[in-house]
Amino acid sequence: MLGGTATHCPYCALQCGLRLKAGARVEVEGDPAFVVNKGALCIKGWTAAELLSHRDRLLHPLVRDDRGELVRATWDQALERIAEGIRATQARHGRDAVGLFGSGSLTNEKAYALGKLARAVLRTSSIDYNGRYCMSSAATASTRALGLDRGLPFPIEDLGEADALLLVGSNVAETMPPLMQYIEKAKARGGALVVVDPRRTATASAAALHLAASPGTDAVVANGLLHVIVRDGLVDEAYVRDRTEGFESVRAQVAGYWPERVERISGVPTADLERAAHLLGGARRAFVLTGRGPEQQAQGVANTLAFIDVALALGLVGRRGSGYGCVTGQGNGQGGREHGQKADQLPGYRRIDDPAARAHVARVWGMDPEALPGPGRSAYEMLAAMGTPGGVRALLVFGSNVVVSSPDASAIEARLRALDLLVVSDFFLSETAALAHVVLPSAQFAEEDGTMTNLEGRVVRRRRALEPPPEVRSDLAIMRAVAARLGVTSYLPSDDPRDVFDELRLATAGAPADYSGITYDRIDREGGVFWPCPSETHPGTPRLFAERFPTPSGRARFFPIPHVAPAEEPDDEYPMVLTTGRLLAQYQSGTQTRRVEALARLAPEAVVELHPAVARRLSLSTGDQVSVVTRRGRATFVVRVTPAVRQDVIFVPFHWGGERCANRLTNPALDPSSRMPEFKVCAARLESSREPVRHAGGAP
Numbered sequence: 001m002l003g004g005t006a007t008h009c010p011y012c013a014l015q016c017g018l019r020l021k022a023g024a025r026v027e028v029e030g031d032p033a034f035v036v037n038k039g040a041l042c043i044k045g046w047t048a049a050e051l052l053s054h055r056d057r058l059l060h061p062l063v064r065d066d067r068g069e070l071v072r073a074t075w076d077q078a079l080e081r082i083a084e085g086i087r088a089t090q091a092r093h094g095r096d097a098v099g100l101f102g103s104g105s106l107t108n109e110k111a112y113a114l115g116k117l118a119r120a121v122l123r124t125s126s127i128d129y130n131g132r133y134c135m136s137s138a139a140t141a142s143t144r145a146l147g148l149d150r151g152l153p154f155p156i157e158d159l160g161e162a163d164a165l166l167l168v169g170s171n172v173a174e175t176m177p178p179l180m181q182y183i184e185k186a187k188a189r190g191g192a193l194v195v196v197d198p199r200r201t202a203t204a205s206a207a208a209l210h211l212a213a214s215p216g217t218d219a220v221v222a223n224g225l226l227h228v229i230v231r232d233g234l235v236d237e238a239y240v241r242d243r244t245e246g247f248e249s250v251r252a253q254v255a256g257y258w259p260e261r262v263e264r265i266s267g268v269p270t271a272d273l274e275r276a277a278h279l280l281g282g283a284r285r286a287f288v289l290t291g292r293g294p295e296q297q298a299q300g301v302a303n304t305l306a307f308i309d310v311a312l313a314l315g316l317v318g319r320r321g322s323g324y325g326c327v328t329g330q331g332n333g334q335g336g337r338e339h340g341q342k343a344d345q346l347p348g349y350r351r352i353d354d355p356a357a358r359a360h361v362a363r364v365w366g367m368d369p370e371a372l373p374g375p376g377r378s379a380y381e382m383l384a385a386m387g388t389p390g391g392v393r394a395l396l397v398f399g400s401n402v403v404v405s406s407p408d409a410s411a412i413e414a415r416l417r418a419l420d421l422l423v424v425s426d427f428f429l430s431e432t433a434a435l436a437h438v439v440l441p442s443a444q445f446a447e448e449d450g451t452m453t454n455l456e457g458r459v460v461r462r463r464r465a466l467e468p469p470p471e472v473r474s475d476l477a478i479m480r481a482v483a484a485r486l487g488v489t490s491y492l493p494s495d496d497p498r499d500v501f502d503e504l505r506l507a508t509a510g511a512p513a514d515y516s517g518i519t520y521d522r523i524d525r526e527g528g529v530f531w532p533c534p535s536e537t538h539p540g541t542p543r544l545f546a547e548r549f550p551t552p553s554g555r556a557r558f559f560p561i562p563h564v565a566p567a568e569e570p571d572d573e574y575p576m577v578l579t580t581g582r583l584l585a586q587y588q589s590g591t592q593t594r595r596v597e598a599l600a601r602l603a604p605e606a607v608v609e610l611h612p613a614v615a616r617r618l619s620l621s622t623g624d625q626v627s628v629v630t631r632r633g634r635a636t637f638v639v640r641v642t643p644a645v646r647q648d649v650i651f652v653p654f655h656w657g658g659e660r661c662a663n664r665l666t667n668p669a670l671d672p673s674s675r676m677p678e679f680k681v682c683a684a685r686l687e688s689s690r691e692p693v694r695h696a697g698g699a700p
């Protein structure tokens with residue numbers, strides 16, 4: 001085909017380039033001109049256009065009537081209900097009683113507009129987004145250690161030149177398959193892939209070495225690697241001396257993580273740990289990459305810092321052909337965390353508690369800095385406090401399905417049901433939208449313009465290939481209409497994303513994530529522009545940290561990280577460790593992918609993966625039903641017996657709601673600084689439908 005409109009996949013942070021040809025059916029083709037995926041797509045990308053004309057699509061607003069039913073309404077009725085609800089809530093309970101919840105799938109323009117809607121129109125501090133559940137630990141760790149957070153501070157193509165690659169808690173072979181072409185290229189040149197993961201995932205199966213660490217022991221493995229690196233003289237001493245600070249305390253700290261101790265705590269065999277350290281330490285070019293495995297824990301920041309310590313000790317960060325990065329998850333997980341939908345942030349990574357940042361943004365917004373609210377609660381904290389004194393009583397949700405994606409999901413669902421006003425903008429009636437008082441139908445990726453920032457920090461263009469259905473509106477138009485109903489007509493320059501982007505450029509000028517030199521025309525001409533890009537003549541910044549780190553001293557910082565056990569450990573009542581993750585054929589809360597026929601055929605059921613020894617002990621076989629029970633609740637899954645999972649671990653994917661919702665089980669214990677919930681580890685037991693099944697975990 002290779003005609004049509006060049007745009008990008010609506011799903012993950014790789015933002016694969018694709019071409020859409022609108023007709024009776026919208027056809028999809030991978031775009032070979034986009035350098036990141038070079039034409040390759042995974043099955044999610046190939047089938048993304050099916051949702052444009054799906055029979056479940058929301059095609060007009062819905063409003064809950066006196067009988068409690070969601071019924072068809074006009075936009076006028078829906079907007080009036082929202083405006084009345086906001087006014088009444090703020091009059092009775094104060095400005096912060098109205099909250100906004102955004103998403104890492106929103107374009108940069110929408111993320112920016114949502115932050116501005118909160119601070120400049122509603123004047124509420126209550127705003128956060130689902131990226132808090134995804135990227136906040138990596139963001140906090142990178143900012144602390146390196147002075148700046150950008151998922152990959154280098155172009156993805158650099159990975160293909162690696163001699164060694166350590167991938168921690170990320171199953172890219174299933175979550176972003178086109179990325180594997182770079183890993184395969186590195187392997188073909190003799191490079192070695194080392195994977196740390198409690199499961200033998202498709203990615204781990206492709207590795208030279210798989211370290212099957214127990215969930216919650218990531219920092220132990222990192223410290224063990226560093227112990228061997230120090231012990232065996234593999235530290236890049238010149239780099240450590242010239243470009244970093246704080247190594248001596250880390251050197252002393254990791255002395256206590258000898259390989260036998262690491263094996264005892266994590267289950268990683270001594271010989272494998274030593275081999276991994278030497279593969280990394282002996283490589284001329286190497287990368288350390290972290291994913292949600294180590295990050296989605298109550299120790300997520302510490303775990304990530306521990307792996308950054310490894311990368312710094314080896315002199316990788318800022319060296320061409322080497323580096324540290326985090327593998328961002330959601331489509332705009334990068335841009336979504338930069339432009340002000342986070343509770344503590346203004347556009348461009350400016351901090352909301354920084355007077356200079358407030359003054360700059362207030363000037364762009366034409367308001368008094370004093371009128372800008374301060375920091376609000378993080379995503380889970382805002383949701384958990386709904387309906388309590390001082391908590392949110394009216395919530396507007398854009399592009400997020402919090403009933404499925406929040407930890408301790410049943411408790412969050414109960415709080416949502418008790419709200420005075422819940423408004424959800426989405427394409428489908430998600431589990432969260434089904435609870436709403438007002439549901440707004442929004443445009444899909446192929447029906448809108450805007451920008452997304454992929455996992456490399458490359459700003460790309462989402463381009464409209466067809467008109468949305470007649471009564472469907474873009475989120476920008478929705479936010480603008482809400483503001484207008486509240487009497488604020490000057491909130492956004494127009495509904496046109498290009499105008500909003502031009503304002504975003506002004507708001508981010510001089511900030512860490514500076515977009516001021518990026519324009520739509522440049523993105524079109526150059527195939528994407530890397531931030532920071534402080535002027536239209538600046539080439540953009542594909543590689544960060546080459547000369548110095550943006551810390552006060554210009555050096556990267558080491559942090560000694562002692563092992564701290566997960567918030568919940570197995571005991572007699574809950575003897576197994578539960579961990580959660582993604583499948584190839586589903587995406588996030590499944591609102592979209594569960595509706596795509598080809599994907600539903602590949603992954604029709606929420607499965608629980610159990611080791612054969614566990615299944616034998618419990619007389620369970622593949623295809624049986626079993627309940628997983630934790631201190632939060634219970635969910636039921638179809639058994640899949642596989643040796644790919646450790647004997648002490650239960651794995652469930654988190655793409656389903658209701659009785660099969662993995663997050664009814666997960667622990668909302670939060671990282672003390674990133675406020676990331678502990679999705680990746682909690683204590684659990686298995687129960688047959690008849691009675692609790694007593695059993696004990698074992699070694700992998």
Ligand code: SF4
Nearest residue numbers: 009011012016042045
């Ligand atoms: Fe879409 Fe990600 Fe698949 Fe690429 S890897 S096609 S961006 S879901």
